[in-house]
Amino acid sequence: MKNIYKNKNVLIVGMGKSGVSSFELLNKLGAFCYIYDKNKLVLASFEGKHNCNIVYNLCDEIFKLIDFMIISPGISIYDECVKSAKLFGVKVLGEFELGTEFIKGNLIGITGTNGKTTTASLVYSIIKSAKKVGILCGNVGEPITENILPFKTNYVAEISSFQLESSNAIHPHIAAITNITPNHLDRHLTFKNYVEAKFNIFKSMKKSDYLVLNYDDKILRKLQNQKVKPKIIYVSVNKEINGYYVKNNIVYFKKCKKIKKIADITNLQLIGKHNLQNVLIAIAICKLLKIKTNVIQKSVVEFQPLKHRLQFVKDVNGVEFVNDSKSTSPESTITAIKAFNKTPLILILGGSDKDTNFSVLAKKIKNSLNIKVVIVNGATTKKIVSCFKKCGVKNYVVEDQFENAVITAYKHSTSGSVVLLSPACASFDQFSCYEERGERFIDLVNKL
Secondary structure: OOOOOOOOEEEEEOOOHHHHHHHHHHHHOOOEEEEEOOOHHHHHOOOOOOOEEEOOOOOHHHHHHOOEEEEOOOOOOOOHHHHHHHHOOOEEEEHHHHHHOOOOEEEEEEEOOOOHHHHHHHHHHHHHHOOOOEEEEEOOOEOHHHOOOOOOEEEEEEOOHHHHOOOOOOOOOEEEEOOOOOOOHHHHOOHHHHHHHHHOOOOOOOOOOEEEEEOOOHHHHHHHHOOOOOEEEEEEOOOOOOEEEEEOOEEEEEEOOEEEEEEEOOOOOOOOHHHHHHHHHHHHHHHHOOOOHHHHHHHHHHOOOOOOOOEEEEEEOOEEEEEOOOOOOHHHHHHHHHOOOOOOEEEEEOOEOOOOOOHHHHHHHHHOOOEEEEEEOOOOHHHHHHHHHHHOOOOEEEOOOHHHHHHHHHHOOOOOOEEEEOOOOEOOOOOOOHHHHHHHHHHHHHOO
């Protein structure tokens, strides 16, 4: 692509990992770089760097000066600085979109409320097994702006709604949406805005591109009746469809009346029905990449669950501990519960709030006879307990600290049961991220 940034004034807002890689790329492209971060200590670390104009205060004079503004995923399109920049005619785009302007090869974009990390990681694993060149980037792996290669490559990108909301023209050759349920409403304000952000993944795709969708998701199923440019390929774990489906642990592809066996996933190591959806999407993508079926099957059955996603931690006196710290929404926790629907379950819930409604989760817990007790902790405790009381959930215990929640969960367990950390909430009340929460859980379990 033509370099439109040379000799242009570009402001980078948010100097975390993606902001730094954007700065380094724009420097190479010959842009005049200005950087801003709310954390003044972060800005101080850039003092003295070549072609680095530090901005300590975003004001009208800055917006009059700049031509482009690159925002990190942590910066919302509803932020005042974004609104101000647009009023002055500044083109605003995210770090991810900036990177896609300069890549060569296939962009494989994967988004969705849940399952996108597992799906992207599985696709990347299959690509590596097929001895093809690939890079895992976006919301997992490294920023795409840090991985622009001079030759054609398969860029497997997990793309979050935070990255998509600011995307005006990203163009994957293959895009996939795993599912859509309410999430991050504290950021997107409405569910409609959240859905629109997710749909930005295919808005600039062409008729020669492919969009892989989960047929079992009502919102995504409706897209077959709408004007969508890319070719749609559906997957389903619930029924036989035109597309990819699973029956008796065999994956099939059906087109019109022709049915072809694709893979035997009897020995799949991923737990839960939701992971079958992730597997089907990954298989559909890799078939589009013309990867041999035997390579796909071998890679799929050998693929290990990712950390903090229904990760088996340890068996303690016959009690299995499972780390699902990545479940930061009620919908993902409901999915985790379904994975153990025949096993006595002790559930650990709670964390920081994302403007979440816990009513549906409370009803699921009420109707799940295998859930013996729920341990509630964290900033959302009052909100969760309120929903429990309205729905008639009585088998819960409140703990003030995460450590106590794990110990109490173990006390309520018996041999043959599972203690499941699946918080349905973000982690920022007690931890810096869900990974830290998951690692703390693992440490506590190992000390039991």
